[in-house]
Structure formats: structure tokens, C-alpha cells
Amino acid sequence: MSKIFNNIEIPIDQDLEEKLQYLMPEHGPYRILRQSVDARRAHSPHFVYSVEVAAKGETLSNPQFDLEKIKTPSEKPxxxxxxxxxxxxxxxxxxxxxxxxxxxxxxxxxxxxxxxxxxxxxxxxxxxxxxxxxxxxxxxxxxxxxxxxxxxxxxxxxxxxxxxxxxxxxxxxxxxxxxxxxxxxxxxxxxxxxxxxxxxxxxxxxxxxxxxxxxxxxxxxxxxxxxxxxxxxxxxxxxxxxxxxxxxxxxxxxxxxGKSFAMGLRIEHSQADINKIQYRQFSEHPKLGAANYKLADHDDETGIGVYSFCMCPGGYVLSAGTEADGLVCNGMSNYNRNSPYANAAIVVSIDHNKLFGNDTFGGMKLRRELETNAFKAVQSAGGTRELPAQNLMDFLGGTSKKGPRALRPGSSPSGALNIRLDELLPKHMTTRIREGLEKFNRNMKGFVVEDAQVYGIESRTSCPVxxxxxxxxxxxxxxxxxxxxxxxxxxxxxxxxxxxxxxxxxxxxxxxxx
The missing domain is CATH 3.50.50.60 (FAD/NAD(P)-binding domain)
Structure with missing residues (x-):
């Protein structure tokens, strides 16, 4: 009869099979039920497994999900x-x-x-x-x-x-x-x-x-x-x-x-920097791969949250609009997550009732307005297909008297153009994102760095209706x-x-x- 072992901790330089041999010396085949990486700072990074192990001489049956067929209906859905x-x-x-x-x-x-x-x-x-x-x-x-x-x-x-x-x-x-x-x-x-x-x-x-x-x-x-x-x-x-x-x-x-949703920007770092923050001295270990993160900051007084969304390790920032006069950004990664960049949406919760009241389409209108404004800003700056982007420090503190910091090379296949995103977003969204980023930097020291930049507009997290x-x-x-x-x-x-x-x-x- 098979046994299930939960929360098996395996150091990154050890093998799961060695641990299973210790836990169940006479065992047959096994099946991994869950695998995660625990990289908290209290200890070295390690893998955590839940495993189903069969006794020696037994086998494990794989789920088949066989479905019963019904009589063919006369009308097709x-x-x-x-x-x-x-x-x-x-x-x-x-x-x-x-x-x-x-x-x-x-x-x-x-x-x-x-x-x-x-x-x-x-x-x-x-x-x-x-x-x-x-x-x-x-x-x-x-x-x-x-x-x-x-x-x-x-x-x-x-x-x-x-x-x-x-x-x-x-x-x-x-x-x-x-x-x-x-x-x-x-x-x-x-x-x-x-x-x-x-x-x-x-x-x-x-x-x-x-x-x-x-x-x-x-x-x-x-x-x-x-x-x-x-x-x-x-x-x-x-x-x-x-x-x-x-x-x-x-x-x-x-x-x-009308439905509450979220909008904001997409932030991009060097993947190497994110690896160092998350994995520290183990950041280049081949078993760990590209690190990810999940961050959130909730303001109890206003109820407005800021959080990371759709984090893409080793990924790319994409231009993802559906109208010719609007710009939208999104993120993706390939299977190997081997781009030198990491990106994630940093979005603000949009409370429908507080902001739009009885206007069912209030969120849809705001979404459209921001996407159109992003397109106009790029066109006014002499661009064509590029995404609007800004150095993170400029977004947090405003452009200095010396002018905006230059954008570094990024992952977007459409390219990027230096645009004041801190002015493009509504003031309440810019303020709340700034607060959230400062909080994220306290929880993930090194998150706010001059080498990072933000793209806009991250507006298609979900439907506002x-x-x-x-x-x-x-x-x-x-x-x-x-x-x-x-x-x-x-x-x-x-x-x-x-x-x-x-x-x-x-x-x-x-x-x-x-």
C-alpha cells in the first residue's frame, strides 16, 4: 500500500531519492505530488516535496479522468x-x-x-x-x-x-x-x-x-x-x-x-538582481533557476491595495493592445525563462463603488482613457510602436533638473520610449504605487534600484464589467x-x-x- 510523505525538505545539493530511501528503505515507484522552493532568509534555499511512494513490488496508478458519454443531443451548444x-x-x-x-x-x-x-x-x-x-x-x-x-x-x-x-x-x-x-x-x-x-x-x-x-x-x-x-x-x-x-x-x-479590478505599471529588473535578492549567495546555483517574487501592500485606512501580478521570471515585456489608438503592456516568459530580465505588473486596486458609483462602465472608461493617453504620449514624443517607459528612480522622485535618466536596454520586442509615467497615471494611482514600491523595498531589499524601469499601461488584469x-x-x-x-x-x-x-x-x- 502506498504512503504519502508531506513537507520533505531536500537541500539543493541533495537528491530526493536518497531521502526516500531513508524514509522507506523498501520502496517501489513514487510520484511527486507537489514541489516548491523555500528560500526564506532563516535558512539556505531548499526544495519542499509531497510524495506518494508505493511499497516494493507495487505500482502507482495514474489518474485517468475517464468521462461518461451521454446520448448525443439534437442541438449543439x-x-x-x-x-x-x-x-x-x-x-x-x-x-x-x-x-x-x-x-x-x-x-x-x-x-x-x-x-x-x-x-x-x-x-x-x-x-x-x-x-x-x-x-x-x-x-x-x-x-x-x-x-x-x-x-x-x-x-x-x-x-x-x-x-x-x-x-x-x-x-x-x-x-x-x-x-x-x-x-x-x-x-x-x-x-x-x-x-x-x-x-x-x-x-x-x-x-x-x-x-x-x-x-x-x-x-x-x-x-x-x-x-x-x-x-x-x-x-x-x-x-x-x-x-x-x-x-x-x-x-x-x-x-x-461594474466590477472592481486593478491597473498600474509593469516593472522590469535584471533577473540576476532578483536572483541575488531571493537566493543570496546561492543565486547562480543551476538547480534554482530564475527566481520569482510575490509582493503586496494593503492600506488599512483606505482599503487600497498595491500588489505584484503576473510575475515573469526570465521574461519579456509585451505591447498588448487591441485598439490602434491605445497602448497596453503585459508580460510573458518562455519555458526556460532564460531572458536576462524579470518583470511583473505593479497594480493598484480600483474599487468600483468608491470611484464610479452607479456607472457600470466607469472602469472601462478609465481603462480606455489611460491606454489612449499612453498612445498619444508616445506619438507626441516621436514614437510609433514603442511602449512608454521610465526609469524607476524618476518615477519615484520625479525627473531631476538634469533631465530624465536614460532608459537602459530592455526586453520589449516593441522597444520603449522615455515618457513621464508618473504624470500619465492619475495622481492617486501614482502616489499609491510609490508607497507600495517603498514598502516592497523594505521587504525585498534591493527591489528599488536605479537600474530598474517601469512600463505602461498595465490595464488588462481583468475585465471591469x-x-x-x-x-x-x-x-x-x-x-x-x-x-x-x-x-x-x-x-x-x-x-x-x-x-x-x-x-x-x-x-x-x-x-x-x-
């Missing part, structure tokens, strides 16, 4: 969007024997990459194929980070299926799992081909422009090509940047609520048959949580169909 929520809803449907139809405004991931590269190189934005739109959704260009704070029974299934389609096996046990932007581009096409081979009809370059209703009941969709598809089950998984769909829902009378749904049926509270899903609907905050949300909705629809 429709799914709008091929981000994590949409793709995993479709995957769940076909594995349960339910044919479905998937719509994506952009191209498949191969064509999408061509459009993104054109934007980064020449500044020519494809509004359908960019860092937010196209097959794979925004997660395709955020390095496939799979960290989540939700507790869902579907998480092991999501990890298992990603591995099945080519993701690295260790995502099933690492405490900070990621696929890497370079590898996830190979995972998504395999998932797509599986869907197509098992009953999913996929329409690329086909934007859904209208949700069809009879009274308040949703009965299907109409595409930009004028084609109608009928179904009483429409999953809306359009992502956090599909403002045109949010506007259409508003015109249709679908119930929407929620498409409100019933907690039990998961349908819109105003329009039955419409199932808001994932980040764009306000019910997820990353790849894993969005995928789980898509699965949960698919299962709810399957229960009705069967």
Missing part, C-alpha cells in the same frame, strides 16, 4: 471565444459525447503569431490577431502561467489534459506551474485537432456580432458573415478585452455590473440560455481558473441535455 474557458468547455463537451460549435474572431494560433510579430516589429496592429485576441486567448502570451488560488475539483483534469496535448509533465506538481509561451503554442494546435476530430465545429475569423433572443430567452448567435446558428445554450467566453461584445450585451439589456449570472444555473440572471464564462465575464482570474469555469458550465449544460 455554441461557444464564443477560444481562450481557456472556451477551449476547455469544448473539450469537456466532446469528451462527454456532445458535439459543439466554437467561434473565434481571430485566426488559428499559427496565423495569429504572424499578426503579433508584425505589430511588434512594425507597429501595424491586427485588431483580430494580437496578444489578447485569437486562438488561445490572452493566456497564449502570458507564458501559460497556471497558478491559481481557486479550489476546484477540475484542476487536476485541466493539468492532465494540458500534459496530454504536450505541456511539460511537471505542471502537475510544481507550486508555480507554467507551460511557457513557446511551448503553449505547440499545445493549442494539438488540442484544436482533437476537438475537430471528436465533434467540435470550429469557425476562425468569425466574430459573433449578435446574441439572438426570443423575448429574454437566448436562442442562438449571428456572425459577422450574417450566418445564424441556433441553440438554447450559448457560452460567452470572449475574454477581458472584448469591449464590443460588452457593449452589445448592454444594448440587448443583459444585466451587467461582470456579466452577472445565477449562482446555481450559471446562466445570465436576465437572459436564460446565455452562460457568461471566464475572465471576460468576471468569473475567473487566469488560465486555470478560466478553464475550470468553462468545464463547470459545460457540465451544467450536459446535466440539462441528459
Amino acid at each position: 455554441l461557444i464564443v471565444g477560444t481562450g481557456p474557458a472556451g477551449l476547455f468547455a469544448a473539450l469537456r463537451f466532446v469528451e462527454r459525447g456532445v458535439p459543439c460549435v466554437l467561434f473565434e474572431r481571430g485566426s488559428d494560433s499559427g496565423e495569429r503569431m504572424k499578426g503579433i510579430n508584425q505589430f511588434w516589429r512594425y507597429g501595424k496592429l491586427d485588431t483580430r490577431n494580437n496578444v489578447c485576441f485569437g486562438e488561445g486567448g490572452a493566456g497564449l502570451y502570458s507564458d501559460g502561467k497556471l497558478i491559481t488560488r481557486i479550489k476546484s475539483p477540475h484542476i487536476p483534469y485541466v493539468m492532465n489534459r494540458l500534459v496530454k496535448f504536450g505541456a511539460p509533465e511537471e505542471i502537475q506538481w510544481l507550486s508555480n506551474p507554467h507551460v511557457g509561451s513557446d511551448r503553449i503554442r505547440r499545445v493549442i494546435p494539438k488540442l484544436r485537432e482533437f476537438l475537430k476530430a471528436n465533434g467540435c465545429e470550429i469557425h476562425f475569423n468569425t466574430q459573433v456580432t449578435e446574441i439572438l433572443t426570443e423575448g429574454k430567452q437566448v436562442v442562438g448567435v449571428r456572425t459577422e458573415h450574417g450566418t445564424e446558428f441556433k441553440s438554447p445554450h450559448v457560452i460567452l467566453a470572449t475574454g477581458h478585452s472584448a469591449e464590443d461584445m460588452i457593449n452589445h450585451l448592454h444594448e440587448l439589456g443583459v444585466h451587467l455590473d 461582470r456579466v452577472t449570472r445565477d449562482n446555481e444555473t450559471l446562466e445570465s440572471i436576465s437572459h436564460p440560455g446565455l452562460y457568461p464564462a471566464g475572465e471576460g465575464a468576471g468569473y475567473a482570474g487566469g488560465i486555470t481558473s478560466a478553464a475550470c469555469d468553462g468545464i463547470k458550465i459545460a457540465e451544467k449544460i450536459i446535466a440539462k441535455l441528459s
Whole structure:
């Protein structure tokens, strides 16, 4: 019979197998359940494992997640969007024997990459194929980070299926799992081909422009090509940047609520500096790799938090806008995390009720205003495709009489232009970020250095509007048959949580169909 050993501490120069031999001398195969790095200053960095170990002569069975198929229904569910929520809803449907139809405004991931590269190189934005739109959704260009704070029974299934389609096996046990932007581009096409081979009809370059209703009941969709598809089950998984769909829902009378979210900047350091802060004299140890961090500062008096988000060790700062007259930044890493730079969003919580009151679209308007202002600032400075950036010390203290400090070379494939981000952001956001950075430097000494710089605008952390749904049926509270899903609907905050949300909705629809 197997045993589970938790919190096994292994120094970085020792092997797990030696420890297991000590704990269970006569053992068979073992499986790592969880692995993390403990680099707190009270001791030397070491690995912490949870491991399931079989007795000698026994084997460990791998989870299979076999799913029961139902009788094929007469009407196919429709799914709008091929981000994590949409793709995993479709995957769940076909594995349960339910044919479905998937719509994506952009191209498949191969064509999408061509459009993104054109934007980064020449500044020519494809509004359908960019860092937010196209097959794979925004997660395709955020390095496939799979960290989540939700507790869902579907998480092991999501990890298992990603591995099945080519993701690295260790995502099933690492405490900070990621696929890497370079590898996830190979995972998504395999998932797509599986869907197509098992009953999913996929329409690329086909934007859904209208949700069809009879009274308040949703009965299907109409595409930009004028084609109608009928179904009483429409999953809306359009992502956090599909403002045109949010506007259409508003015109249709679908119930929407303003939602609190976060915005700010993205900070970039030398990865070597972050390694030294986190790992100290062990910073160049080959087993440790690129260090990450997670920082937060909450003001109890105002309730406004500042925190790091989407930290990308060994990563790149990306231009990630979806409109030709706006600039957005984001971050990503490849699987090996071997860029010489580390970056992370430093964002301020935006309390919807306090700032916007009854204006449902207040957050959306602020987001658009800041992105447009960033674009105008770059254009006024003689730029084209570059991201606005500023030396960290200039952001904290303002430009000196000698003028702004020069930007150092950075990781952005679009380049950067020296812009006063401390003036571009609203004063309350600049002040709060400055306070947070000073606090972070006390907790992580060396975080505030002259070699660091900030980029703007980090505005797409989540959607500022929620498409409100019933907690039990998961349908819109105003329009039955419409199932808001994932980040764009306000019910997820990353790849894993969005995928789980898509699965949960698919299962709810399957229960009705069967």
C-alpha cells in the first residue's frame, strides 16, 4: 500500500531519492505530488516535496479522468471565444459525447503569431490577431502561467489534459506551474485537432456580432458573415478585452455590473538582481533557476491595495493592445525563462463603488482613457510602436533638473520610449504605487534600484464589467440560455481558473441535455 510523505525538505545539493530511501528503505515507484522552493532568509534555499511512494513490488496508478458519454443531443451548444474557458468547455463537451460549435474572431494560433510579430516589429496592429485576441486567448502570451488560488475539483483534469496535448509533465506538481509561451503554442494546435476530430465545429475569423433572443430567452448567435446558428445554450467566453461584445450585451439589456479590478505599471529588473535578492549567495546555483517574487501592500485606512501580478521570471515585456489608438503592456516568459530580465505588473486596486458609483462602465472608461493617453504620449514624443517607459528612480522622485535618466536596454520586442509615467497615471494611482514600491523595498531589499524601469499601461488584469449570472444555473440572471464564462465575464482570474469555469458550465449544460 502506498504512503504519502508531506513537507520533505531536500537541500539543493541533495537528491530526493536518497531521502526516500531513508524514509522507506523498501520502496517501489513514487510520484511527486507537489514541489516548491523555500528560500526564506532563516535558512539556505531548499526544495519542499509531497510524495506518494508505493511499497516494493507495487505500482502507482495514474489518474485517468475517464468521462461518461451521454446520448448525443439534437442541438449543439455554441461557444464564443477560444481562450481557456472556451477551449476547455469544448473539450469537456466532446469528451462527454456532445458535439459543439466554437467561434473565434481571430485566426488559428499559427496565423495569429504572424499578426503579433508584425505589430511588434512594425507597429501595424491586427485588431483580430494580437496578444489578447485569437486562438488561445490572452493566456497564449502570458507564458501559460497556471497558478491559481481557486479550489476546484477540475484542476487536476485541466493539468492532465494540458500534459496530454504536450505541456511539460511537471505542471502537475510544481507550486508555480507554467507551460511557457513557446511551448503553449505547440499545445493549442494539438488540442484544436482533437476537438475537430471528436465533434467540435470550429469557425476562425468569425466574430459573433449578435446574441439572438426570443423575448429574454437566448436562442442562438449571428456572425459577422450574417450566418445564424441556433441553440438554447450559448457560452460567452470572449475574454477581458472584448469591449464590443460588452457593449452589445448592454444594448440587448443583459444585466451587467461594474466590477472592481486593478491597473498600474509593469516593472522590469535584471533577473540576476532578483536572483541575488531571493537566493543570496546561492543565486547562480543551476538547480534554482530564475527566481520569482510575490509582493503586496494593503492600506488599512483606505482599503487600497498595491500588489505584484503576473510575475515573469526570465521574461519579456509585451505591447498588448487591441485598439490602434491605445497602448497596453503585459508580460510573458518562455519555458526556460532564460531572458536576462524579470518583470511583473505593479497594480493598484480600483474599487468600483468608491470611484464610479452607479456607472457600470466607469472602469472601462478609465481603462480606455489611460491606454489612449499612453498612445498619444508616445506619438507626441516621436514614437510609433514603442511602449512608454521610465526609469524607476524618476518615477519615484520625479525627473531631476538634469533631465530624465536614460532608459537602459530592455526586453520589449516593441522597444520603449522615455515618457513621464508618473504624470500619465492619475495622481492617486501614482502616489499609491510609490508607497507600495517603498514598502516592497523594505521587504525585498534591493527591489528599488536605479537600474530598474517601469512600463505602461498595465490595464488588462481583468475585465471591469461582470456579466452577472445565477449562482446555481450559471446562466445570465436576465437572459436564460446565455452562460457568461471566464475572465471576460468576471468569473475567473487566469488560465486555470478560466478553464475550470468553462468545464463547470459545460457540465451544467450536459446535466440539462441528459
